Amino acid sequence: xxxxxxxxxxxxxxxxxxLARDITGAGASFPYPIYSSWAYSYEKETGEKVNYQxxxxxxxxxxxxxxxxxxGASDDPTASADLxxxxxxxxxxxxxxxxxIVNIDGVAAGGIVLNGEILADIFLGKIKTWNDPAILALNQxxxxxxxxxxxxxxxxSSGTSAIFTNYLSLMSSEWKNSVGxxxxxxxxxxxxxxxxxxxxxxxxxxxxxxGYVEFAYAYENKIAWAxxxxxxxxxxxxxxxxxxxxxxxxxxxxxxxxxxxxVDAAGDNSWPIAAATFILIRKDNKDAxxxxxxxxxxCFQKGDADAIGLQYVPxxxxxxxxxxxxxxxFK
Numbered sequence: 001x002x003x004x005x006x007x008x009x010x011x012x013x014x015x016x017x018x019l020a021r022d023i024t025g026a027g028a029s030f031p032y033p034i035y036s037s038w039a040y041s042y043e044k045e046t047g048e049k050v051n052y053q054x055x056x057x058x059x060x061x062x063x064x065x066x067x068x069x070x071x072g073a074s075d076d077p078t079a080s081a082d083l084x085x086x087x088x089x090x091x092x093x094x095x096x097x098x099x100x101i102v103n104i105d106g107v108a109a110g111g112i113v114l115n116g117e118i119l120a121d122i123f124l125g126k127i128k129t130w131n132d133p134a135i136l137a138l139n140q141x142x143x144x145x146x147x148x149x150x151x152x153x154x155x156x157s158s159g160t161s162a163i164f165t166n167y168l169s170l171m172s173s174e175w176k177n178s179v180g181x182x183x184x185x186x187x188x189x190x191x192x193x194x195x196x197x198x199x200x201x202x203x204x205x206x207x208x209x210x211g212y213v214e215f216a217y218a219y220e221n222k223i224a225w226a227x228x229x230x231x232x233x234x235x236x237x238x239x240x241x242x243x244x245x246x247x248x249x250x251x252x253x254x255x256x257x258x259x260x261x262x263v264d265a266a267g268d269n270s271w272p273i274a275a276a277t278f279i280l281i282r283k284d285n286k287d288a289x290x291x292x293x294x295x296x297x298x299c300f301q302k303g304d305a306d307a308i309g310l311q312y313v314p315x316x317x318x319x320x321x322x323x324x325x326x327x328x329x330f331k
Contacts, residue, residue, distance in 0.1 A: 023291050026053040027060015027073030028159045029196040030214040031277040034094055035073070037306045038299045045302075050295055054195060058157020058183045064088065064280045070288040072280040075159025076183050077259045087283050089330055090257045091323045092276040093296060095313035097215045097243045098163050099225040099273070101203050104130060104144065107224055110237050113138045115229040116171025116264075116272065122210060123151050123168065124175060125189035130208060138229070145208065152202045152211035155192025157183040163275045164212045167263040212273075215243075219311045230272045231264050238271055243313045246274035252319050254326045283330060293327045300324075 025035070032054040039050035055063075057074035064072030065086050073093075083090055100114060118134055121127040127134060130144040154161045162183045169176040179185050193202040199211040200221050210226075215238045218225045227237045236242050246265035252258050262274040279296065281288050300323075304314040315323075 021287070021291060022049040022051055023071070023288075023295055024051050024069045025060075025071040025073060025279075025292070026055050026063045026069045027280075028057045028075045028277055029054040030057075030075045030096065030098075030160050030163075030275070031073060031094055031312070032196070033216045033220065033310050034303075034307050034312050037310060038295075038303045041302070041306065042295060042298055046298070048291075048295075054197075056154070056156040056183075056195065057159030057162065061280060064282060067282060067285065070281070070285070071292045073277060074280060075275055075277045076162035077261070077276070077278055078257070078280065079259055080257045083257050083280075088280045089283055089289070089326075090259075090278050090280050091254075091296075091326060092252070092258050092260075092315060092319070093279050093299070094307055094315065095243055095247050095262070095274065095276050096311070097238050097246075097271045097274045098160055098167075098212055099215050099218050099238045100228070101200065101211050101213055101218050101223045101225050103203050103207055103209045103224065105207070106143070109218075109222075109224045110227045111224065112142065112144075112226045113229065113235055114226040116167060120168045120172035120175040122149055123153070123187065123189065124172075124179070147208045150206050150209040151187075151190030152199050152206070152209055153187045153190050153192055154194070154196075154199060154212075156194045158195075159183060159277070160196060160212065160214060161185065163261075163263060163273060166261060167273045170264045216311050228272050230268075230270050231266055232268045232270070234268050236269060236271055238311075240308060240311060240313055242269055242271035243274045246270040246272075247276075247313065252322065254322055258323075258326075286331070289327070289330055293331075297324065297327075 035052045043049050060072035063069045131146045165181040169181045193199045196213040196217045200217045203209045203211040245267050246262050300320040307314045
């Protein structure tokens with residue numbers, strides 16, 4: 001009898017399905033709303049959990065490089081040579097846009113127009129008040145206060161900062177030469193807050209402030225944002241359509257690990273601070289490659305509606321297929 005029981009126990013264990021393994025990820029706060037939404041729906045359908053921590057792009061790159069998470073997320077694309085050194089693969093997951101958010105009495109969302117040069121001069125400390133002549137020239141008929149402008153920036157290592165400072169570097173040679181672009185820079189003026197949610201919270205609390213966040217944070221928290229003048233010298237508002245327009249005429253090259261910036265894109269309807277957000281996985285972590293790509297394949301198949309609802313732009317179908325082929329070369 002004991003042998004029979006042992007046999008039955010052994011065969012039942014062999015026949016039982018393997019328990020689903022949780023997936024861990026960390027990094028950019030830019031895509032946190034959509035990754036959270038996708039993870040919730042994925043677990044509901046498959047029973048498999050995806051735990052994602054919004055710690056900033058720099059933290060995500062560090063953790064995946066050290067092997068403490070299955071995937072890292074960064075809005076600052078990594079060049080192929082650096083990926084090879086760190087033994088990482090990279091692919092885009094979703095598109096979105098960065099917006100300048102403001103807290104000015106009487107100014108609603110889209111109620112003020114700014115351009116890249118003005119944004120650079122504000123964060124350089126050269127434009128100090130909201131009624132500066134350069135701002136008034138773009139906003140004729142709008143009454144703006146003489147109060148000091150209070151800039152808010154990301155204090156953590158941030159892909160959103162990398163996107164924003166790359167844009168400012170294109171708009172202002174002074175910014176490029178004195179501050180530069182990157183996940184962390186020495187901000188000339190202002191106060192720092194951690195994460196997109198931290199910047200959004202600070203701007204909501206502080207009168208006459210300005211900051212920069214991924215659009216979903218402004219949209220969901222009903223924070224006023226500025227419309228911008230784009231490369232074609234057209235005034236555009238942030239939206240699914242203007243983010244898509246910025247991404248319409250670019251070439252994604254998997255031989256370059258999809259390295260691409262979307263800031264200052266051509267086109268009358270293009271949002272000037274559009275961006276992709278990227279996933280990073282260690283090449284030598286085959287379990288992570290299998291599990292993480294399974295999750296994002298599900299997202300590519302079933303997550304577009306959630307992305308659009310949260311003001312992100314899903315990747316084109318052709319790009320999704322190209323990425324699947326890229327995954328296959330590492331499995």
